[in-house]
Amino acid sequence: MKSMGRIIxxxxxxxxxxxxxxxxxxxxxxCVPGAxxxxxxxxxxxxxxxxxxxxxxxPILASTVVEDRRYLAPSSRxxxxxxxxxxxxxxxxxxxxxxxGNGTPALDEGGWTSTWPLSSRPGPASGGLRPLGxxxxxxxxxxxxxxxxxxxxxxxxxxxxxxxxCAGGAxxxxxxxxxxxxxxxxxxLVARMTAGGFVAHPLxxxxxxxxxxxxxxxxxxxxxxxxxxxxxxxxxxxxxxxxTARGVDAELLATHCDHAREAxxxxxxxxxxxxxxxxTVSCGGFREGLEIVPxxxxxxxxxxxxxxxxxxxxxxxxxxxxGFAVLDARLAERFAVGGVTGRASGRSMDMRRREAGMRLxxxxxTGSSSGDARARDGLRLAEIxxxxxxxxxxxxxxxxxxxxxxPDSTDxxxxxxxxxxxxxxxxxxxxxxxxxxxxxxxxxxxxxxVLGVMLQGCPVERVPAAxxxxxxxxxxxxx
Numbered sequence: 358m359k360s361m362g363r364i365i366x367x368x369x370x371x372x373x374x375x376x377x378x379x380x381x382x383x384x385x386x387x388c389v390p391g392a393x394x395x396x397x398x399x400x401x402x403x404x405x406x407x408x409x410x411x412x413x414x415x416p417i418l419a420s421t422v423v424e425d426r427r428y429l430a431p432s433s434r435x436x437x438x439x440x441x442x443x444x445x446x447x448x449x450x451x452x453x454x455x456x457x458g459n460g461t462p463a464l465d466e467g468g469w470t471s472t473w474p475l476s477s478r479p480g481p482a483s484g485g486l487r488p489l490g491x492x493x494x495x496x497x498x499x500x501x502x503x504x505x506x507x508x509x510x511x512x513x514x515x516x517x518x519x520x521x522x523c524a525g526g527a528x529x530x531x532x533x534x535x536x537x538x539x540x541x542x543x544x545x546l547v548a549r550m551t552a553g554g555f556v557a558h559p560l561x562x563x564x565x566x567x568x569x570x571x572x573x574x575x576x577x578x579x580x581x582x583x584x585x586x587x588x589x590x591x592x593x594x595x596x597x598x599x600x601t602a603r604g605v606d607a608e609l610l611a612t613h614c615d616h617a618r619e620a621x622x623x624x625x626x627x628x629x630x631x632x633x634x635x636x637t638v639s640c641g642g643f644r645e646g647l648e649i650v651p652x653x654x655x656x657x658x659x660x661x662x663x664x665x666x667x668x669x670x671x672x673x674x675x676x677x678x679x680g681f682a683v684l685d686a687r688l689a690e691r692f693a694v695g696g697v698t699g700r701a702s703g704r705s706m707d708m709r710r711r712e713a714g715m716r717l718x719x720x721x722x723t724g725s726s727s728g729d730a731r732a733r734d735g736l737r738l739a740e741i742x743x744x745x746x747x748x749x750x751x752x753x754x755x756x757x758x759x760x761x762x763x764p765d766s767t768d769x770x771x772x773x774x775x776x777x778x779x780x781x782x783x784x785x786x787x788x789x790x791x792x793x794x795x796x797x798x799x800x801x802x803x804x805x806x807v808l809g810v811m812l813q814g815c816p817v818e819r820v821p822a823a824x825x826x827x828x829x830x831x832x833x834x835x836x
Contacts, residue, residue: 358390359385359389360391360392361386361391361393361410362394362417364378364382364385364386364389365378365382365386365410365417365419366417367382368382368419371769372418372767372768372769372770373568373764373765373767373769373771374415374771375419375420375769376417376419377420378420379421379422380421380422380424382421383406383419383421383428383429386434387429387431387433387434388434393434393435394410394412394417395410395690395693396408396410396411396431396437396438396693397409397410397411397693397780397782397798398441398782398796398798398802399431399432399435399437399441399442400445400796401423401428401442401449401451401453402423402445402448402449402451402475403423403449403477404422404423405420405421405422406420406423406428406445406453407419407420407784407796408420408431408435408438409784409796409798411693411706414706414708414710414711416773416782418771418784423451426450426451426452427451428453428454429454429455430442430454430455430456432453432456432457432458433455433456433457436457436692437691437693437806439456439457439458439806440463440802440805441802442456443460443462443463444464444835446460446462446473447464447465447473448464448474448475448476449475449476450473450476450478450479450480461521462523462525463522463523463524463525464523464524464525464528464835465525466507466523468525469482470482500820500824502824502829502831506522506523506524506526506527506829506831506834507522507523507524507525507526508521508522508820509521510812515816515817516814516816516817517812517813517815517817518813519813520808520809520812522805524834524835525835527831527834527835529832529835530836531550532795532796532836534546535547535792535795536792536793536794536795537791538791538792539790539791539792540562540563540566540640540785540792541639541640543562543792544559544562544563544638544639545636547559547562548635548636548638549635550832550833550836551799551830551832551833552633552830552832553593553776553777553799553828553830553832554589554774554776554777554799554830554833555589555631555633555635555637556585556586556588556589556634556637556774556776557589557774557776557777557781558774558776558783558797558799559639560582560585560586560638560772560774561772561773561774561781561782561783562640562772562785563582563638563639563640563641564770564772564773564774564783565770565772565783565784565785566770566772566785566787567640567770567772568764568770568771569766569767569768569769569770569785569786569787570766570768570787571763571764571765571766572763573761573762573763573764574641574642575756576714576757576758576759577756578641578642578643579712579713579714580649580714580756580757581642581643581647582638582643583712583714583715583751584649584652584653584748584751584752585634585637585638585643586774586775586776587744587747587748588621588634588652588653588656588744588748589633589776589777590740590741590744590776590777591621591656591660591741591744591745592621592622592633593776593778594697594737594738594740594741595614595615595617595618595621596614597697597737597777597778597825597826597828598611598614598667598734598737598738599611599612599615599618599825600822600824600825600826601678601730601733601734601822601825601826602614602674603821603822604819604821604822604825604826605674605677605678605681605819605822606677607670607674609670610667610671610673610674613663613666613667613670614667616663617659617660617663617667620660621656621660623659624652624656624659625652627655628648628651628652628655629646629647629648630644630647630652649755650752650755653748653752654752656748657745657748657749660741661745664738664741664742667741668738671734671735671738675731675734675735676731678729678730678731678734678826679729679731680729681729681815681819681823681826682729682811682812682815682822682823682826682827683727683728683729683811684698684699684701684702684807684810684811685702685728685810686702686703686704686728688702688807688810689702689703689704689728690703690704692803692806692807693706693803694779694803694804694807695708695775695779695780695800696775696776696777696780696800696828697733697736697737697740697777697778698733698778698804698827698828699779699803700722700726700736701728701729701732701733701736702728703726706780707720707775708773708774708775708780709775713759713761714757714759714761716747716750719743719746719747719750720743720747721739721743722736722740722742723739730822730823730826733826733827733828768786768787768788769785769787770785771783771785776800778800778801778828778830779801780800781798781799781800781833782796782797782798783795783796783797783798784796797836799830799836800833801830801831801833801834802833802834804827804829805834808827808829811823
């Protein structure tokens with residue numbers, strides 16, 4: 358019996374991990390009995406439909422032609438593909454046949470100047486804003502989210518029964534603005550995709566571009582990237598812990614998290630880089646003049662003495678987070694939820710472990726897999742400790758060589774970075790040195806299908822604490 362991976366590899370190989378499937382092969386992939394590979398992302402444009410999957414710890418990309426604006430829906434096999442199908446319809450007008458769900462718009466709320474704006478044949482505006490579902494609507498400032506993600510709820514006796522998400526207000530059209538630019542020109546926008554990934558997003562993009570060009574960054578660049586990513590991880594973990602703590606009236610813990618995050622930001626500023634490390638990653642390496650050793654030492658000195666107090670305060674207030682915003686292990690696996698949210702639910706995927714040169718002995722974080730807010734915050738603290746240890750290991754052997762071979766140049770590449778909130782993925786196709794096509798998958802997308810289940814039964818007034826614990830970032834969802 359053929360496996361899903363074998364069916365995909367039976368297609369025409371067009372890049373290192375990309376296979377073109379004809380419609381029959383695409384259908385076979387979606388219908389084959391046996392194990393389903395985890396879905397990373399699904400998208401489509403005028404010409405082709407794509408699914409990016411994970412085989413072991415390696416990505417594999419399958420695509421098929423879109424005929425008469427239609428393609429067989431990946432959501433017929435991959436439950437998490439529905440969001441990508443809805444986004445693709447809103448932007449390109451391509452229809453996923455036999456799709457799950459009700460097909461409600463993901464982005465187009467009826468206020469656009471045209472329908473299917475990225476299509477080669479856009480239609481007239483639909484005319485009039487669509488009504489939001491649910492009996493209660495929370496404005497963005499009421500959710501505690503740092504971006505305009507529209508959430509409406511079905512509420513019974515003050516508790517949530519169901520959630521409807523629309524990202525139209527958060528959609529900025531960033532990806533379409535990157536097309537036609539050189540990777541170096543595009544990096545300025547990529548570095549500003551979301552405050553939840555000033556390092557992770559440009560790093561995943563730089564890795565995708567390097568693969569497309571048939572390049573492998575040297576060990577010195579690789580280690581600088583690793584350190585920058587760990588600094589960002591600590592900062593964002595502290596931010597998400599502070600949001601969660603404030604939502605359950607643990608103000609003392611929130612204040613300590615804020616102070617620790619500010620100490621990291623101040624250390625960065627004193628070393629001549631931005632407080633949140635914006636513009637430190639470039640396509641070929643890192644910002645000119647960046648001195649990584651004193652930066653890492655300064656951040657380590659700022660954070661290490663504060664960790665014990667944070668761990669003690671977490672133990673004091675942790676009971677307030679018991680059984681709160683729970684993600685079941687089966688759902689975490691089914692929807693390939695990554696980052697702290699997935700790992701705290703028992704899905705142990707961490708894309709750092711596949712990186713060449715990674716000091717694996719430093720990645721020791723374990724904890725409860727109960728999937729609630731307590732488990733997530735406990736894991737965040739454990740990962741902060743790991744980040745400090747990993748920085749020590751890298752500084753002790755910075756630039757350590759490895760034997761990673763350079764891939765063939767195919768003008769197409771896939772890059773990933775394990776950000777603080779999960780795995781960030783970029784797929785890039787170049788033509789004459791410029792971006793011909795691009796797809797971005799922020800880890801927040803994998804949370805959307807399970808958000809309703811996680812918030813079910815949650816009192817409306819505790820929604821900000823729940824979303825803070827999950828680490829949801831609207832800016833990364835609707836690019």
